[in-house]
Amino acid sequence: MIPLGIDRDTQKTPIATIAIVVVNIVVFLVVSLGLQSDSAGAAAIRNFGVFHPGTMTVLTHPWTLVTYAFLHDSSGLSHVAFNMLFLWIFGRAVEDRLGSLWFTLFYLAGAVAAALGQWLVDAAPMIGASGAVAATTGAFAALCPRARVRVLFFFSIIEIPGIVLVLIFAGIDLLGQIGATISSTGGIAYSAHLFGYLFGIITMVALLGLRILKRTEFDAFFLMKQWHRRRVMRDAMNHHDSPWMRDAARVTVTTEPGKPIPNAVVARAPLSDADAKRALDDATGRWSRGDSAGAASAWERFAARCPAHKEARGALLLAAVAHARRLSAPSRAREILHALMSRDPAVAGNMSEVAGRELEDDEVSAQARRLLGELDGATLA
Numbered sequence: 001m002i003p004l005g006i007d008r009d010t011q012k013t014p015i016a017t018i019a020i021v022v023v024n025i026v027v028f029l030v031v032s033l034g035l036q037s038d039s040a041g042a043a044a045i046r047n048f049g050v051f052h053p054g055t056m057t058v059l060t061h062p063w064t065l066v067t068y069a070f071l072h073d074s075s076g077l078s079h080v081a082f083n084m085l086f087l088w089i090f091g092r093a094v095e096d097r098l099g100s101l102w103f104t105l106f107y108l109a110g111a112v113a114a115a116l117g118q119w120l121v122d123a124a125p126m127i128g129a130s131g132a133v134a135a136t137t138g139a140f141a142a143l144c145p146r147a148r149v150r151v152l153f154f155f156s157i158i159e160i161p162g163i164v165l166v167l168i169f170a171g172i173d174l175l176g177q178i179g180a181t182i183s184s185t186g187g188i189a190y191s192a193h194l195f196g197y198l199f200g201i202i203t204m205v206a207l208l209g210l211r212i213l214k215r216t217e218f219d220a221f222f223l224m225k226q227w228h229r230r231r232v233m234r235d236a237m238n239h240h241d242s243p244w245m246r247d248a249a250r251v252t253v254t255t256e257p258g259k260p261i262p263n264a265v266v267a268r269a270p271l272s273d274a275d276a277k278r279a280l281d282d283a284t285g286r287w288s289r290g291d292s293a294g295a296a297s298a299w300e301r302f303a304a305r306c307p308a309h310k311e312a313r314g315a316l317l318l319a320a321v322a323h324a325r326r327l328s329a330p331s332r333a334r335e336i337l338h339a340l341m342s343r344d345p346a347v348a349g350n351m352s353e354v355a356g357r358e359l360e361d362d363e364v365s366a367q368a369r370r371l372l373g374e375l376d377g378a379t380l381a
Contacts, residue, residue: 001168002082003086004150006090006093006149006150007147010095010096011096014092015100016101016103017095019104021084024070024080024083025080027071031074048064049067050126051064051125053118053124053125065112065116066111068111068115068126068127068128069131070129080129083133086137087129087136090133091107093140094143097213106135106203107135107136110139110196110199111132113131113199114130114132114192116195117198118131118191121191126192130192130196131189131193131195134173134193134196134197137166137197138199139200139203139204141201141220142201142208142220143204145163145219145223146163147162147218148161149161149162149165166197169197170197173190174190176190177190177194205220208221276306276309279301279302280302282298283295283299283302283315283318287322293326295319296318296319296326299316299318300315300336303315303316313364316340317367320336320337323336324371324375334372334375337371341365341368
């Protein structure tokens with residue numbers, strides 16, 4: 001699989017990425033030409049830059065922990081070409097988040113981490129940028145796990161989420177390392193790749209976790225929050241301890257004609273992306289603490305103010321679950337669910353513009369139908 005591009009537009013000129021690519025290509029051309037006209041000069045460059053794993057080398061030639069990453073196999077173009085292609089595809093997005101200076105330092109640190117990791121497994125001399133590029137690719141997976149990467153797969157172009165693509169590459173390298181260990185053959189520093197991936201992912205997760213690097217709606221932490229919300233929804237849908245479920249035949253709910261349903265939510269100005277995330281986190285936190293009424297109200301407010309948000313329908317479903325299973329208000333739950341399932345643009349009360357797009361037969365729709373089926377077992381008036 002050969003990456004061709006990503007669906008993320010960068011905001012800054014990738015100065016560091018361009019500089020690293022240019023330096024690698026220039027060094028490659030100098031060494032390659034040297035092999036034809038000045039073999040001694042080319043050999044001197046290689047001797048100066050190649051990393052020879054060992055304590056004495058690290059102590060006496062510490063620069064080789066970095067310089068090896070700017071040398072490539074001079075017998076063909078594939079080694080340098082693929083490394084620079086991967087760096088160009090993924091490095092720009094990482095540099096856009098870190099800035100040119102910090103990306104340069106991260107890239108060099110990734111080269112060091114990959115070299116030390118390979119040293120733990122195999123003490124053979126090393127050249128090539130693949131370890132540092134793997135660190136960059138791992139950083140991309142942590143910063144943009146849901147980004148779609150266009151890859152050439154055999155004779156077709158497909159799109160794969162960034163984190164999935166990195167897992168595939170890491171799996172290939174792991175299998176390669178196992179095979180090399182069993183057969184006692186070398187040639188490719190698989191361990192350098194693996195340690196590079198780990199370094200990139202761990203470093204970015206640490207920076208995001210400590211909030212040294214600003215979090216966004218594209219990074220791994222946001223993805224984990226989404227997983228947590230889906231888990232809360234699944235747990236809520238699988239919870240069957242409400243009074244009306246225990247004795248549905250005796251549950252009767254009446255409302256006066258024309259009287260507004262309590263807790264109706266008045267639509268206000270749409271929330272910003274940051275406020276929308278905080279609203280969802282607040283609702284989830286209330287639910288986790290047992291504040292079912294507060295969680296239901298928060299989910300409904302969120303859906304009212306962010307009707308086009310991708311989490312709006314899930315929030316409404318959770319509000320319906322709270323009304324049905326925790327608050328003994330199945331009529332309110334039915335009203336919300338019918339609005340979801342009937343493509344009604346206004347959910348009960350004054351919740352306008354909630355369902356203005358086509359509903360897919362996804363998990364939300366399936367769970368909504370299931371809950372409606374359960375509610376149909378209760379006697380409602």
